[in-house]
Amino acid sequence: MPITASDFRNGVTFEMDGQVMQVVEFQHVKPGKGAAFVRTKMKNVMTGAVTETSFNPTAKFETAYVERKDMEYSYNDGDLYYFMDPETFDLVPVSKDTLGDDFRFVKENMSCKLNSYKGKIFMVEPPTFVELEVTETDPGFRGDTATNVTKPATLETGTEIKVPLFINPGDRIKIDTRSGEYLERCKK
Numbered sequence: 734m735p736i737t738a739s740d741f742r743n744g745v746t747f748e749m750d751g752q753v754m755q756v757v758e759f760q761h762v763k764p765g766k767g768a769a770f771v772r773t774k775m776k777n778v779m780t781g782a783v784t785e786t787s788f789n790p791t792a793k794f795e796t797a798y799v800e801r802k803d804m805e806y807s808y809n810d811g812d813l814y815y816f817m818d819p820e821t822f823d824l825v826p827v828s829k830d831t832l833g834d835d836f837r838f839v840k841e842n843m844s845c846k847l848n849s850y851k852g853k854i855f856m857v858e859p860p861t862f863v864e865l866e867v868t869e870t871d872p873g874f875r876g877d878t879a880t881n882v883t884k885p886a887t888l889e890t891g892t893e894i895k896v897p898l899f900i901n902p903g904d905r906i907k908i909d910t911r912s913g914e915y916l917e918r919c920k921k
Contacts, residue, residue, distance in 0.1 A: 736796050738771040738788035746778065747794040753778045753850050754797075761790070778848070779855045800849045801858075806839050816847060816857075827854055835910040837892045838863050859910045864919050865889050867904045870896065883915075 736747055741759040748754070758774040770787045777784070778799060804816040804825065812829040814836075825847070831854060839845060839859045846858040870886035883895035888908075896915045900906060905919040 734796050735793045737790065738773070738792045738794075739790035741771055741773060746797040746799055748797045749794055753799065757783065762787075778850070797850060801846050802849070803844050804847050806841060806843050806845055808841060814857075816845065825854070827857060831855065832857050833859075835859050835913070838865065838888070838890060838908055838910045838913070840865070840890050861910060862907055862916070863910055864905050864907050867896065867900055867902055867906060870900060870902055872901060 736745065739761070741756050743756055743758065745756045746753060747756075754775040755778050756773060757776050760772045761769065762772055763769045769790055771790055772785070772787050774783060774785045776782070802818070804818055807815045807817045807824060809815065809829075813826045814829065814832060815824045815826055817824055827847070833856070836845075836857060836859055843860060843863065845860070847854050848856040848858065865888045867886045868889050871884055882898055884898055884900075885893050886896040886900060887893050888906075892913075894908065894913055894915060896906065900915075900918060907916040907919055908914065909916055
């Protein structure tokens with residue numbers, strides 16, 4: 734179903750020159766002289782590149798439907814990471830190049846969202862917050878009460894992050910996968 738530039742709203746996805754674009758910001762402009770236009774900031778959902786363009790309000794585009802499906806991370810074999818569809822139990826291979834930096838917090842059996850367009854997977858979204866166990870860190874010392882002082886800690890996925898001094902090996906902590914930051918210690 735075609736969509737015109739005058740129908741643009743935040744979050745609308747459409748196809749332009751073989752690329753899938755998503756409207757980030759838009760503004761309908763009616764200058765005192767000349768024709769009206771739609772100023773648009775859009776993101777290429779495949780590459781993440783953001784561009785700004787102006788369109789004639791009557792410009793037509795094909796609507797793009799991006800499929801987001803929950804799948805469970807199973808294992809990796811070299812540069813391929815396998816995700817299982819919980820409904821059909823099919824394993825779907827995903828190239829390491831498709832995974833973002835935030836995937837370093839994902840361990841086996843975690844649920845992720847796989848984004849695809851016309852069957853081609855272009856992005857893997859891990860959960861926003863994960864709970865992981867600290868496998869290695871220097872012990873905290875009694876009396877270390879300075880605020881905002883951190884130390885390195887290795888998590889069960891092999892990733893290293895900064896944690897407060899009171900965190901010890903064996904503690905489970907909550908992490909924001911978007912920023913890679915420690916949020917809180919989880920109850921045992």
